[in-house]
Structure formats: C-alpha cells, structure tokens
Amino acid sequence: MPAHADTLTHLRIEAARSDWQADSPPSAGWIPVSLPDDWSSRWPEFDGVVWYRLSWQQADVTHPVALMLDYLNMAGAIYLNGSLLVRDRQLVEPLTRAWNEPRYRVLSPPLLREGANTLLVRVSGLSQYQPGLGNVSIGDPDTLERLYETDYWLRHDLQLSSLAVTATLGCFFFALWLMRQQEVVYGWFSLMSLTWWWVALNQLVTSPWPFASTDAWESANSIALITYSAAFTMFCVRFCERRLPRLETVLWVLVAVGTAAMLATPHSHMSATRAVLAIAQACSFFTTCLVFLYFAWRHGRTDHRILSICIAIFLAAGVHDLLTFLGILDDNRYYTALTSQLQMIGMALVLAWNFVANLRRIERFNEELNTTVDAARAELANTLHREHELEVANVRLNERLNLAHDLHDGLGGTLVSSIATLEHAPHGIPSGRFLSILKELRDDLRIIIDTASNQALGESSLADQIGPLRHRLTSLLESHGIECRWLIAGLDQCYLPASKSIDVMRILQEALTNVFRHSRASQVEIDLRSDERELALAVRDNGIGFDPAAIQQHPGTGMRSMQARARRLGGTLRIRSADGVTVLDMEVARTETEGHR
Template sequence: MSRQEHLQETGGQLSHSGRVRSAHAWLVALICALATLHASTAAAVPAHADTLTHPRIEAARSDWQSDSPPSAGWVPVSLPDDWSSRWPEFDGVVWYRLSWQQADVAHPAALMLDYLNMAGAIYLNGSLLMRDRHLLEPLTRAWNAPHYQVLSPPLLREGTNTLLIRVSGLSQYQPGLGNVSIGDPDTLRRSYETEYWLRHDLQLSSLAVTATLGCFFFALWLMRRQEAVYGWFSLMSLAWWWVALNQVATSPWPFASTDGWERANSIALIIYSAAFTMFSIRFCERRLPRIETVLWLLVAVGTIVMLATPHSHMGMTRAALAVAQACNFFATCFAFLYVAWRHGRTDHRILSICIAIFLIAGVHDLLTFLGILNDNRYYSALTSQLQMIGMALVLAWNFVANLRRIERFNEELNITVDAARAELANTLHREHELEVANVRLNERLNLAHDLHDGLGGTLVSSIATLEHAPHGIPSGRFLSILKELRDDLRIIIDTASNQRPGESPLADQIGPLRHRLTSLLESHGIECRWSIAGLDRCYLPPSKSIDVMRILQEALTNVFKHSRASQVEIDLHSDERELALAVRDNGIGFDPAALQQHAGTGMRSMQARAQRLGGTLRIRSAAGLTALDMQVARAETEPLLR
C-alpha cells in the first residue's frame, strides 16, 4: 500500500470515527437533557417542604350520577393515580378520600391539586370547595390546570379532616388524580403560581406566538406562492396551534364529546408531523416526490383510522398513531440535524439548535403520554414557541437576505441602465449628426438633380437651337430662352423654400412645362401628342410636383437628345387608383441592359424621384419603340386628391 493510500484510508477512518463521536455526543446530550427534565419533574412532586403527609389515601368507583361517595369498595392508592391501570375500560366517576390530623386551626392551611383528569369537584368535611362546570359529557377539561384553595375555620376542624375529590373521567384518556398538597398557604401559593404559569399562562403565550407566526407566513405565502417553505411553515404552525390548544382548552367545543375533541387533536398532530417534514425538505431545498407521496398517503390513512376508531380502542389507536408520528418527527429532526451540520449553512445550524431543544421535549412528552414517565407535564407546547420563533427568524433572515440581493441587483441594474442611457444618448447624438449631414447631402443632391433636369434641359435645348441656326434667331427668342431659364430657377427656389402642399393643382404647374417642351420638340421635327386627364383635382407638395415635372422633363429631353424619333406620345393622368405617366417615342431605341450598367445622371435622377414619390419607374426599349412608365399608387396621392 502506498503512503498516499495509507493516508487516505487513515483519514477516512478518522473522519468516520469523528462522525461516530459526534453522533455519540449528540446522543449523550439528548439523554442528559432528558434525565434533567425528568429529574426536575420528579423533584416537583414533593417540592413543598411544609406539606402535610397523608397517612391514608383511598379511591372508590361510582356511577356518573353519584353526588356522594360510596360506602364500600374503597382501596388504597398512591398519587399521582391513573385508574385505567387498576380498573381497565372503566368510564365514570372515582372518589378519592384523604384524611389528616389538624392540631391547630388558628393557623390556616391551604390545599393545592396539581391536576385532576378530566373534571371534578372537591369537598372538605362535607362542604363544597370547587366544582367544574360539566361533570358529564361533554366533560370540562380541567386536566392540565392546578387548583388552589385556602382552608380556614369553619371549613377546617381540629383533629381529623377529610377531603373528598370527585373525578369524572374516561379510561382511554388517563383518568385520575395528581399530587395533592396541604400545608402553609404562602408556600403553596408560590408553588401554585409557578404551576399555573407553567401549565396555563406560558401555554397561552405559546399559542399566541404560534398563531401569529402561522397567520403571518400564510399571508406571506399567499403573496408569494412560489415560496413553498412559507406555506408549509404556516400549515405546520396552525396544525401545532390546534395540538397545543389541548393544554388550555376547558371544554371539547366545537365537538359534542371528548372523543370528538381527541380525534381532531390526533389528526392535527398527524398533519403537523407531515407538514414539519415537508417544511424541512423544502427548507433544505430538496424535493423527494416518492417520499412525499407516501407521507401524505399515510396522513390520509391515519386520518381515516382515527375517524373510524370506536371509543373502546381510542387509547390504543391514539398511542399507536402518536408513536408513528413521533418516529416520523424524530427521523426528520435527526435528518435535518445531519444535513445542517454536514453542509455547514449558518441558517440551517441555527435552526437545528431550536429543533434539538424541541426534540428533547418531544421525547419527554412521548414517554409521558405512553405512561413510561410518571408525570403530567408536557413541554412540547412550551418549547414549540422557541422552535417556531427560531424558524420564523431564519425564514425572515433568508427573506431579508433575498431583499438585499434584490436591492443590490436593482442598484447594479440602475447603474447599467444609466450607462446604457448615456451610451444611447451619445449614439442618438451621433445619429442626429449623421442625419443632419445626410439631409444636407440629400439637399445638395436634389439641388444638383434639379439643376440638371431643369436648367440643364433648358440649356441643352437652347444650345441646340443656337447650333441649328446661330444667325437666324431673332432677339425675342433670346429673351424667351432667358425667361425659361428664370422660370426653371424659380421652380427650384420655390421647391427648396416651401414644403407645404401646393395651392394650385398639378395641371396648372404642368401647363407651362408642356408648352415649352412641345415647342422645343416640334422645332426639331418631333411631333408631340399629349393626353392629360384628372390633374385639375391633384394637389401635391412643391417637392412632389417638381419630381413629377422633372421626370417628365428628363424623359422628353432624352427623346430630344438621343432617340432620333419623329413622334412622341405623353400620357399623364390621375384617377381614384393612381397617378400615372407614360412617354413613348418611335426612335432608334437602346439596350436596357447596357443602360443599367452605365446609367447616367439623368436616369439615376428619375429613379430617385420615382422612389421619393413612392411609385415605380419602368423603361422598355427596342428598335422603333422606347417606353417609360411610372405609377404612383392612390395610397401615396389620396390625401392630395380632391
């Protein structure tokens, strides 16, 4: 074996032995705590130093309706007493008789009962001292409340005094009488106040804490359904509230009998145990579908069994279910303690301490319930508030931690958003600058196209006229040429300075251009045929009007310059569907493919203008026919048609 393997094996053995020692330490601590609780409970029985001893304590059975003790059937007993071990299956009334000698009645004495189960009445020397409200079903639940009474003349006599205690109980619920003390009033008063605080006041505060936490986390779960741990905690808290209510409830209401109350209490314990397991699983961020399904099937079975159990088997059934729930509870506790200390999460370890304390109390209460411990005190209801508060604090801790993570995320998100906003502002600023530059460039390009299509065409036609007859042109013709150039320049200026819809229809704007172009073409032997319709109802902005005119002007200029045509037809009309322009000549034509590869400024200008109008421009050419067609859909011109 290599040194490394030896070290690994030795380390594994040490780790295993460490876990064993840790488990033994937990077991020893649990046993010591249980022994301490039991010792304190046992010491509480003879806690009254000045208590009188009872040389003779007897008990006798009677029927439910009996208002006086029987004359026979008395047997000696010791307190605390559970008569179901002596008289199994006996439901009814048992009288307890205590006698003692009082030497001096000038110094009053006091009486204290730790408990009686379930309801009863107390008589001293034939006089009634105390009586519960219901001595028949539904029985008053006085089983967990101590009783205190000052004894003074004429109730207390010199010599022999007899105390009779009538107890009404059911054999399935540990009927009997607790410790009875007779002694100094001040001493017993202090003992009574301690017992009452322990058995009643502290139980009420525990109920208040449990109910408050249960309702709070139930509301929290309703608002955040995805946080299942809150829902299981609230169900666990409310179920335990009902279980703990058993310690202070004085009647079986809303049930008609003690059996009904005990059934509901046992079912609540079953639900509590299952909810505690579910809470522990979810708190550890686990999901165990099969185990959870089996768990709730057992809850359903236990509930059905509890509801179907007759009175004669209630004690055995409750004990069996209590043991089963205790096993589930203890297994969950030990599993949680193992996970908490194995993985080292701080919140798990804090909660494990609270669970360990409650676990010790649960072991004590289970042994008391089963009669293994001769005691009547139950500590689970007292330590449960520590467990509930611990769980609530841990949940609140996690909740606050989540809120802090959300706040940090929001802060980081705000920083990111601010940075993105600043970057977006810079980007928009750059885009704005680019748009301004593009607008300026487009304006320059449009101006160049307008100069080319307007002044350029007029200059071309004028130059051609001068070249054709340089000496035969009268002076009036020169003036006409200059006026044409002025008109084209005015159109360009008006278009650049005014973007509002025109005040005149398209027909009025086309008219002068039509006259000039017709004169130019016919002077060079090209016959013009015009077909114009619907333009008197077409109103366009100046920029769109000039686009239409420049397309028409550039098309006819191309006919004049390149086509060698003798005839040209122009069709321009506007209707409910479209604005359409068609120019056809009978010239020599050209190659459209070559035109696409080597398009000149004029052709590019026409394409750009057609796109601005939202229309389509098509050019077809062959020998003897060249056709230019432009259509602008009604959707583009409808707001301007009247």
C-alpha cells in the same frame, strides 16, 4: 409518594367507580390508591365517573389551610365535607377539557372542621385518554400559592404566550408567502406554525367546542400533529435548498392514511391508534431533526447551525413529551408547547435574516445595475450624438444629390434643348428666342426653389405645381415638331409633400427630355392620373425606340435619377419599347401622409 409531601396532612386516599349521572359518591367499592392516579390501568376500558376520597385530621382550624390540585382528567367537581368548592361545566360528553388546569383554594371554617375532614373529587373521564387525578396538596397557603402560581404560569401563561407567538408568526409568513409564492419555505413555515398552533391549543382550551365529543377533539389534535410533522420535514428540506420528490410523496401519503385512520377509528381503539400515530409522527420528526442537525454541522451555513440549536432544544422537549404521552414518565406536564416558542422564533429570525440578506443582495445588484445603466446611458448618448452627426451629414449629402438631380433634370434639360436649337440654326434664331430660353431657365430654377421651400402638406395641389412645367415642355416639344397630348385626371385633389411633388415632376421632365433628345418621335402622350389608392404616370411616344435590356445594364444619369426618385416615392418604374412604341410608366401607392380631397 406524592409531590409536595411536606405540606400534605391527609391520612387516607381512596377511589370508587360510579356512573355518569351520579351526584354523590357510592357507599361501597372504595379501594386505596396513590396519587397521581390513572384508573385505566386498574379498570381498563372504563368510561365514566370515579370518586376520589381524601380524609385527614385537622387539629387546629385557626391557622389558614390551602388546597392545591395539580390536575384532574378530564373534568370534575370538588367537595369539602359535603360542600361544593368548584365544578366544571361539562361533566358528561362532551367533557370540559380541564386536564391541564391546576386548582387552588383556601380552606377555612365553617367548611374546614376541627378533627375529621373529607375531600371528595368527582372525575369524569375516558379510558382512552389517561383518566384520573393528579397530586393533591393540603398545607400552608403561602407555600401552596407559590407552587400554584408557578404551575399556572407553566401550564397556562407560557402556553398562552406561545400560542400568540406561533399564530402571529404563522399568519405573518403566510401573508409573506401569498405575496411571494416562489419562496416556498415561507409557505411551509406558515403551515407548520398554524398546525402547531392547533396542537398547542389543546393545552389551554377547556371548552369542547366546536366538537361534539372528546374523540373528535383528540382526532383533530392528532391530525394536526402529523400534519405539523410533515410540514416541519418539508420546511427543513426546502430550507436546505433540497428536493426529495419520492420521499415527499411518501410523506404526504402517510399523512393522508393517518388522517383517514383517525377519522375511521372507533372509540374503543382510539388510544391504540393515537399511540401508533404518535410514535410514527415522533419517528418522522426525530429523524428530520437528527438529519438536519447532521447536515447543519457537516455541510450547512451559519443560519443552518443557528436553527439547529433551536431544533435540538425542541427535540429534547419532544422526547420528554412522547414518553409522557405513552405513560412511560409519571408526569402530566408537556414542554413542547413551551419550547416551540424558541423554535418558532429561531426559525422566524433565520428566515428574516435570509430575507434581509436577499434584500441587501438586491440593493447591491440595483446599485451595480444603476452604475451599469448610467455607463450605458452615457455610451448611448455618445453613440446617438455620433449617429446624429452622421445623419446630418447624410442629409446634407442627400440634399446635394437631390439638388444635382434637380439641376440635371430641370436646368439640364432646358440647357440641352436650348443648345440643340442653337446647333440647328446658330444664326437664324431671333433675339426674342434667346429671351425665351432665359425665361425657361428662370422658370425651371423657380420650380426648384419653390418646391424645396414648400414643406407644408397641402399648400398647393399637384396640378398647380405641374402646370408651369407642362406649359414649358409642351412648347419645347411642339417647337420641334413633336405633337403633345396630355391626359390628366384627379391632380386637383392630389396634395403631396414637397419632396414627392418634385420627384414626380422630375421623372416627367426627364422622360419628356429623353423623348425630345433621342426618340425622333412625332407624337407623345402623357397620362397622369390620381385617386385615393394610387398615382399613375405613363409617357408614350412613337419614336425609333431602343433596347430596354441595354438600358437596364448600362443606365445613364437620367435613367438612374428616375429610378432613384421612383424608389423614394415607393413606386415602380417600367420601360417598354416595341413596334415603334416606347412606354414609360410608374405607379405609386398612396399613404396616409398624402392628401386626396
């Protein structure tokens, strides 16, 4: 018996088939039917137009009367006593998708007549999509208006808000996933939301655009549904922090097979193919829901259990809609699009909860990291302070060592030569010679002071700095019968830091002092050259020579000092002695910190 029976006053309901282009009902072929009616069970494989005729007696037209249709599937037109009340835009393929739209009209004279009245409903439908007419109510306008507003709210307004929520959440989490692609659960949630948005869009859209046929619309809807189911499974798996590679591969292979099947299925088998895919999708969806519920309450966290409640509600709505889709339930309402709001919001809130929890963990980690960094910074500062103190102490020690070496190589050599002179003729040295010795000591001390205080690069060339030393050493050697020959090239263009200049002069001074003291030579040749690539020093004498190996094993203070200075300069110091010729040479590569003009 039709719903709202207390408001119905019609006496007879009949139906008759017609063709697509018919603008008026047939004159014959009418058979009695009851509402709601699905003509595919009566006329299998019939695609076209069916006219429904409702006749009743109206005793009084002074009281208002209203008409309400729950739905008609797929598109149609309504006539009262031959006058058109409402007509959908597309009554031939592609059909207007008015299957979920309730209709309400107030009937009044002159359309409503006292006595016999006839309501004709022209329905254009396809046998594959449950064509027919829903419940029709004629009665009190206030009662039917309340029923219509409730039905419209369920079928349209709630569906519209569900679409808005689903699209907003899908786009939001899609953007979030683009920014943090390692959070794959956001990506699966956005895919699930956007595919479900397309599925739910079927509840509201009445235009066939952008498709050219009802079959194309239904194929797209079925593909979106199986894709949604697969994305839902992937979301649940990732949300539980699991990976099932083989199962996931099989799942997406089935989605691809189902998509290909829907695209290749002809119209005559569309209903069967959609039913198979709907059952397969439902099995996958229900299995995922049940497994998730078991996992959430057996092994899951609090957020898993909260989400499981939303999924349980959606699961109940899914069972109802599957039975409705398969025609097992005599209903035209689908509730998954409504309960999906609860599920989507629940999922989004759980994801947001986890996101905030992760942010709080990051904030705590940052606080701990800042504390650790502050402690490390303080420890590093103490360490640097201690290292600075050690470095200062080392610098002071190095300065003392350098000063000791300078005194040894400079004043020491002069003192040694002066002592040797006094030892040769202690009573035969004129007083002027003592004054000369003191001036040499003064000049050597001046070299030490000047080179130590001259820190700026390029204040004087190496030739300027080595000139006084050359004069003194030449005088000293020649006064003892040793002929000096100097070969100097490029020193006028050589500018060294003060520390390097004094190292070069001390090596030269120590080498010539050794010639004076130990070689018994009659000739010595000093070759000092500089160019853009290197600085080279060679000291050759014709003395008695020595064993270089013995010197290397047991070097004296002077030899150690020369080797240390050569290392500081970044050069190599070599000594060769054979056949009455002793050669000391050193080569130093030039660097960018040294000038050559």
